Amino acid sequence: MIFQQKFNASDATIARIxxxxxxxxxxxxxxxxYHSSHFQKEIPFLKGIHKLGCEDHRSYLSRYMPVKKLxxxxxxxxxxQGDRDAMNRFTLDEVRDHGTDLSRSLMVVSPHDEVVKVADQLKQDTCCGIKVYxxxxxxxxxxxAEIAEYAPEWMWELLNEMDGVLMLHMVKNGAIEDKGNQQQIRKLCKAYPRVRLILAHVARSFNYRNARKGLSGIADIENVFLDTxxxxxxxxxxxxxxxxGPKRVLWGGDFPVTEMRGRCVTTGDRFFWIHPEIID
Structure with missing residues (x-):
């Protein structure tokens, strides 16, 4: 899958709908x-792309989303191996200089980062939380990995103090269907109720069966939200x-992934990305 800079006739037809x-x-x-200088090697699907910021996000999505404000x-x-300090500075600057009035930023944080340093950076005016991976x-x-291995409690403690956001892309084969993931989410959200936990990709339900079977196990936790x-x-x-319910499901695109042709499909208990580069 590759980042598509050109808009073709099929794209235009969908945009009209x-x-x-x-x-x-x-x-x-x-x-x-994204900024290519933050990485030792070029990210394959962004080959030839140097920078993607707030204006790029709005420009690309406006091709098929005719909104007045994004x-x-x-x-x-x-x-x-990415330079987290550089990418976090770049994101803060982008949102401050080129974001809309409601736009905000998250810091990409590792369990090995200095707690005091992260706490200080979270005080930046456009920053509202942490992205873990x-x-x-x-x-x-x-x-x-278990959730606490890449989102340890010190991150939750910092975010709880500021009513902050934690963006979580969980892993393990069952995703939200995995009982261990459910138990850790319940434990951490109950211990830190002021943290707004966003479970990316409908709690990583690229396989729709994970959503059907797993979401009900955490739906009663009020500070948990889903992004699409x-x-x-x-x-x-x-x-x-x-x-x-609609009030706890948040629309998200995953730009620049939005600009790749293809789709992710359910296959058994896994999922598979279909795209033009693998189709003759």
């Missing part, structure tokens, strides 16, 4: 910023709205 469906003002709860919650692109867990098989970013399965959306 959206004209009567999309409201004038939209908040995108899941947006990545706000966003922005954060860097988590990557093990499994690649920073202290193990080789990070796809099997990069989810392509209608059944996952239906489960989210039915189990969580």
């Amino acid at each position: 959206f004209r009567d469906l999309v409201p004038d003002e939209v908040f995108d709860i899941h947006v990545h910023t 706000h966003g919650l922005y954060f860097g692109m988590p990557e093990k 499994h690649c920073y867990a202290d193990r080789k098989d990070t796809m099997n 970013s990069a989810v392509c399965e209608t059944e996952a959306f239906k489960a989210a709205l039915r189990i969580f």
Whole structure:
């Protein structure tokens, strides 16, 4: 899958359908910023792209989302060898200088970061919380990491003090269907009730069966929300709205993933990305 800079005839046809469906003002709860200098190696799907900021986000999405105002919650692109300090500074500057009045930013934070330093950075005026990712867990098989391994309690403590946001892309094969994930979410959200936990990708329900079977296990926890970013399965959306209700389901695009052609489909108890580059 690659970032598509060109808008073709099929894209234009779909965009025309959206004209009567999309409201004038939209908040995108899941947006990545990007600068190639923050990474040792070029990210494959962003080959040839140097920078993506707030204006790029609005420009690309406006091609098919005819909104008058597009706000966003922005954060860097988590990557093990990426320069987190640089990406966090870049994101803060982007939101301050080019974001809309309601746009905000999250810091990409590792369990190994200095607590005092993170606490100080969270005081920046556009920053409202933390983005965590499994690649920073202290193990080789990070796809099997427990939530607390990459979102330790000190992060929750800081966010609880500021009514902050924690953006979580969980892992493990069952995603939200996994009982261990459910138990940790329940424990941490009850201990830190002022943290607003956003479970990215409908609690990683790229496989809609995970949403159907797992969301009810945490739906009673009032400080848990879902974002819809990069989810392509209608059944996952239906489960989210039915189990969580519309007030706790937040629209997110996952820019720049939004600009790739393809979709993620349910296959058994896993999922698979179909895209033009693998189709003859």
